[in-house]
Amino acid sequence: MGTSKTVVSVIGRPNVGKSSLFNRVIGKRIAVVDDIAGVTRDRHYFTAEWNGYQFTLIDTGGMLPNSREAMAEAIHEQVHIAVKESDVVLFLVDAKSGLTDLDLMIARQLRKEASDKSILAVNKAETKTAEYELDTYRALGIDEIHPVSALHGNGVADLLDSVVKRLSRKHSPPQESLEPEIMLAIVGRPNAGKSSLVNKLLGQNRMIVHHEPGTTRDSIDSEMLYNDKRVVLIDTAGLRKRSHVKQDMEYYSNLRAIQSIERCDICVLMVDVKAGIGVQDLRILRKIQEMHKGVLLAWNKWDIMEKDHRTFDQLVAQTRKDYMELRFIPMVSISAMTGQRVTAVIDTALDIKERLKTRVPSADFENNVFSWVRVHPHPAIPENPVRFLGAKQVDAPYPLFRFFVTNPKEISPAYLRYLTNKIYENYNFDGCPVTLDFRPIAKPKHGATGQHIRSDEEEM
16 A cells, blocks of 8 residues: 555454444544445545554455355455455454354454454443453454444544553564645546546455446555656546435535545546546546546546547547547546556646646736737626736636626626636646636725725735
C-alpha cells in the first residue's frame, strides 16, 4: 500500500460488528454499517490514533471460508491479504450468538497464518453474563481475549491499549506522513471499471472486481508512489440515479461516494466505451463541478473497440459536439483490464491540478472581457441594463472570476455560458471548474468609476 504506518486489521465472519468497531476506533462513521450480512466486501483503510500512536486500521469483509461462491472467495482472499500485511489482527466474534463453526474455521486459519499477532475481541458483550462466558472462547486457541461492545464503546479502550502495546514493541512510533501530491476519486456508474483501474494502478488486487454491478459499496483510499509522487486513489461506489437507490445501504454508499468527491483534488469520470455517455454520467459531472473539483473522462474497455488511428479523435470530437458540458474536459482512452494507458489517468490529473493554480494577469483578463462584451453584448433589458465595469480573477483553489456589473441578477444563463466558454477558449483551464461570480456596482460618485469599483469591493 505504500504506507509507513503499522497496520491493524479487523476480521471475522459476517455481521459480528467489524465495521461498527472500525467506526468506533476511528471516531467517525466511515465504514457502511447495516443489519444485512456481507455489507463490507473490500479492505477499507483509515488512519487511527490511540494515546498518541498512529496506525492504519483495516476493515474487512465477512469471511466465509467454506463457501465456493465467487464473491465469497474474493472476500476470503481480501482478508488473507489484510492478515498478511497486518502487524496485529483483531479477530471479532459475537457474544450473543456464541461460537459457531465459522468462528472455529477462521480461528484455525489464523493459528496457521498469524498466531503470534492475533487478539480475540468478543463483541456485543454488554451484559455481565457475557463476561462469565469468556472462557468458552478459549476453544479458538487465541490466548488474549477482550470483551467489548463496539456499539456502546465498553472495553474498546482496554483493547486499544493492548493493540498499541503490541505495536510499540514491534515498531517505534511512525513519523507524520507527508501530504499526498494528489487525491484522485474514481467515480462513475456501477460496473464502469473503477475498481479494475485502481487494482491495475496499484499492481495488486486491492479491490474486489466482479461482474455484479455495485460490488464496491464504500469509498476506499489506497496509496501509491508514481514517479516519486505520493498519490491517493479513492475507489467509490457506483453512483446511481436517486430513484434507483432503494436500499438504505445503497443510499449511504452513494452518500460516501459524494463525500469522496468533496475531499479529492481531481475526479476521474469512468465511462464504459460500450455503454457510452449516459444521463447519470452527466449528473455525476454536474456534481463534480458544483463541488469545484477538476475532472477528466476515462473511456474504459478501449481494448475491445474496433479502431484505427483516428477512432479516438473521432470519438472525442463527436462527444464534445453532442454534449456541450464535455467541451473542455480532457479525455483519455484506457483498458483497466489490460493496463493499456492507465498511467495516462494520473499524468492528466496532475496536469489538471497544475492548471487549477493558474493565475491570469488582471489587466489582460479585464481587457479581454471588455472585448468579448463589445463583440457580443448582453441582451438588452431596458429597465435594468447590464453593463460590465470591471473584472478580475479572485484567489481561490479553483479558477474563480469576479465581474463588477450593474444589475447582476439579470445576467442570463446563456450569457454566463458565453463568458465561461470564452475563458476556456482563451486560457488553459481544460478540466478545471471555471466559476463566475457577479457583483453589483454601487452608484458612481464624482464620476470615478475605477475608484468606485475598489471601494465597493472593500465593503464586501
